[in-house]
Amino acid sequence: MIALSVNLNKIALIRNSREGNYPDVLAHGRICLDAGAQGLTVHPRPDQRHIRPGDVRQLAELCRGWDGVEFNVEGNPFAEPLQDYPGLMRLVEETQPDQCTLVPDSNDQLTSDHGFDLKRDGARLEPLIAQLKDAGIRVSLFMDPILDQIDLAKAVGADRIELYTGPYAEAVARQSETLEAIFAAHCAAAEHARQLGLGVNAGHDLNLINLPRYRTLPGLQEVSIGHALTVDAINMGLDNAVTAYLNCLSGK
Template sequence: MTQKTPTALSVNLNKIALLRNSREGSYPDVVAHARTCIAAGADGITIHPRPDQRHIRVGDVVDLHQMLQSEATIEFNIEGNPFAGAMGSYPGFMELVEQNIPEQCTLVPDSNDQLTSDHGFDLTQSGDRLLPIIEKLQSLGCRISLFMDPDIEQIKLAKDIGADRIELYTGPYAEAYKNQSPELEGIFQSYYEAAVAAQEIGLGLNAGHDLNLDNLPKFREIPNLLEVSIGHALTVDSIAMGMSTAVARYKNICIS
């Protein structure tokens, strides 16, 4: 059997922040949980600060950025809508990234009223606006990943506007897996083909959304999957088994 390439595990801390925000104060502490994840084997920390600060707040971005300065091998990944402007104490996505430069910036086409990210970019509509943003962020030293559906023609456009990687939106795959849909294999194959096409034109491959302990092993059959970002399911698993154990379980899948 061919040995799979290890996949980096980046833990999304949004749901820890959401729990914290349900009461006054800083319990649970987002930075402390980031340290727990790192100690348990996480390769990166992901956050998705939205303008309404419903979970990750501006202060969390600053605190995590400062803490991760001393973690040379841990990647900081900030996700978000690059077109999001200022709202209250939220300075705007681009301003926030420029003030707290991460190793990776994942650009996502979510609006303020979305519950969660649920589709990739349509680059026939937004590609021209994204091009100078990508160039600006790359000039700051950020690797740029675009949140994309498994659409090969759209993925080609991601390469054309200068993205370094794509993050495949895995929601439809996860839904089909959960329901054991008869269309599961066809859906998985569409992701496989999109991943191969991306790599053939020089794009790195990330993935994320609703991946969990059950469906991640199959998705890992896709070759050269560089990184997965997992938050909601890992947080739920942490309630049952503890965060250190949950991170270790996910990490084991990513390297096996």
């Protein structure tokens, strides 16, 4: 079974456009879990444009109360504290999620758009990965489907990789002639990761149109989906959107 982890960032983004707590991120996380999602994901950034440290703390507590549910916190491990944002590493060690997905995004990036270059960043990441694993937290690295980079993900101690699916999603949307080559590269990367003993997650711009094919990726364990699922929720309701994605992942 491929797990669905619902990314709540866009719910938080809507909330932050007004004063107050509407929509309530915690309540919407609960709706997702009631609908059968196997996990929740957040990506707190230093500017707090969407998820705030308080959300991470509340959602961590929520997920701890559900059997079989995992909490995944994404972010840049090199992000420094800013105002009441304590830095990713400190926030993760405080909230103890099941999984921490390390992502190489800068503070001014609109969204994550590339995987780690571990030839450049591997030495800096290795002690941070060890620190998280010592705390009992599974570590996933956001990666492009490049085999020698995946070798390095294993070498620096990662438990899983999350394949960046943005180019795949764009190729599907544009019906690009590059689609077959892109999907083949992702399949090869997933199989290579499995041979190394790494788990395989995926995320970014996956939706109900491109997910039916991507779910056939060898050994895929988890997808993290937020933007598209939130948009679909506007049309069909959040619980129905979660159900649609669960059905898609199960091949219904």
